[in-house]
Amino acid sequence: MPSDKTLLLLKPRGFCAGVVRAIDIVRIALEAFGPPIYVRKEIVHNRFVVEELQQKGAIFVDDVDEVPNGERVIYSAHGVSPEVRDASKARNLRVIDATCPLVTKVHVEAVKFAKDGYSLVLIGHRDHDEVIGTLGEAPLVTQVVGSPEEVKTLQVPDPEHVAYLTQTTLSLDETKDIIAALRAKFPKIEGPHAQDICYATENRQVAVKHVASDADLLLVVGSTNSSNSNRLVEVARNLATSSHLIDSYKDIQSEWLEGVKTIALTAGASAPECLVEEVVKFLDAKGFNNVQELEIMPENVRFGLPPEIVQAIAAAPGAVPVN
Numbered sequence: 613m614p615s616d617k618t619l620l621l622l623k624p625r626g627f628c629a630g631v632v633r634a635i636d637i638v639r640i641a642l643e644a645f646g647p648p649i650y651v652r653k654e655i656v657h658n659r660f661v662v663e664e665l666q667q668k669g670a671i672f673v674d675d676v677d678e679v680p681n682g683e684r685v686i687y688s689a690h691g692v693s694p695e696v697r698d699a700s701k702a703r704n705l706r707v708i709d710a711t712c713p714l715v716t717k718v719h720v721e722a723v724k725f726a727k728d729g730y731s732l733v734l735i736g737h738r739d740h741d742e743v744i745g746t747l748g749e750a751p752l753v754t755q756v757v758g759s760p761e762e763v764k765t766l767q768v769p770d771p772e773h774v775a776y777l778t779q780t781t782l783s784l785d786e787t788k789d790i791i792a793a794l795r796a797k798f799p800k801i802e803g804p805h806a807q808d809i810c811y812a813t814e815n816r817q818v819a820v821k822h823v824a825s826d827a828d829l830l831l832v833v834g835s836t837n838s839s840n841s842n843r844l845v846e847v848a849r850n851l852a853t854s855s856h857l858i859d860s861y862k863d864i865q866s867e868w869l870e871g872v873k874t875i876a877l878t879a880g881a882s883a884p885e886c887l888v889e890e891v892v893k894f895l896d897a898k899g900f901n902n903v904q905e906l907e908i909m910p911e912n913v914r915f916g917l918p919p920e921i922v923q924a925i926a927a928a929p930g931a932v933p934v935n
Contacts, residue, residue, distance in 0.1 A: 619900040620876040621826060622819045624911040626888060627814030628881035630712030631656045634689035637710040639772045641686060642668050644924035650679045653688040653741050655710060657838040659859055677826035678698045682844065684708060690741035691715040693748020708920050714780050715742055716811045719749050721804050725775040726750035729799035730802065731768035733757055735790050736779030740839055743779050753899045760793035775802040780810040783847060784817055811913060813840045817847050819908040820878060823849040828874035829868060832857050833887050834880030841880025861885050861894035875900055
């Protein structure tokens, strides 16, 4: 007899192209060059992924100053400031850059706006690795804002020469309100040609909005320091759907499931599918065995690997040419 308890499995979910690329870079570097391979900051914001790579020989450090002279270091998917690049050069570190290409796009925009004499407003969370890196591209002309309220106190030398950029992992709704506040204060403000919020962040939020009214509970697999995962929880709660962020099935509390007939399940862009599968298995044991996978939109983005990694693959015994 079919269960009256339903699990809606959202798609797209989990790893985005930038995360797949970053993790692949660390794995291939470990296989090609052997440990130790140093990684500045968490390669992606997921505890399970970081611990798995540590077991393979990756050493995670907070600063390149902790990397011995001449060793290999990988920059995380969130990007770094020019200051970090200079520090790596001074220590003769062999750098492999795993910065997500969509984050690099924001860095390039920041440099261009600054060169053109604009005051820059960076919409994002001050303590996030990505924002720290972007801010470093033009620190003298950039201010960070995280809410429409903060826009009110902004002061710039020339209100007619202002531009804004955004962190790639924000909520579309939250960003929309901040941009509206900026446009009201600086009517001539410039923005990026294409929005900075990444396709994967947007797609996962759209999927949550699509099912929020059908679900009694939304569970988001992701770590607490994952910005895009936290935004998925916020999107659901803003639509009055109960929602929780979980690192794994072990975080699910029995009281969350009381009286619940329909659960929607998704994962942030840095959370691996194996953790989702464990949640599905756990919920199946709780009676949620009417599983329906809902594909809200297709997602087929892929990013190429950096040249150092392509060369390492090509040099491996029995290698086939890499495009």
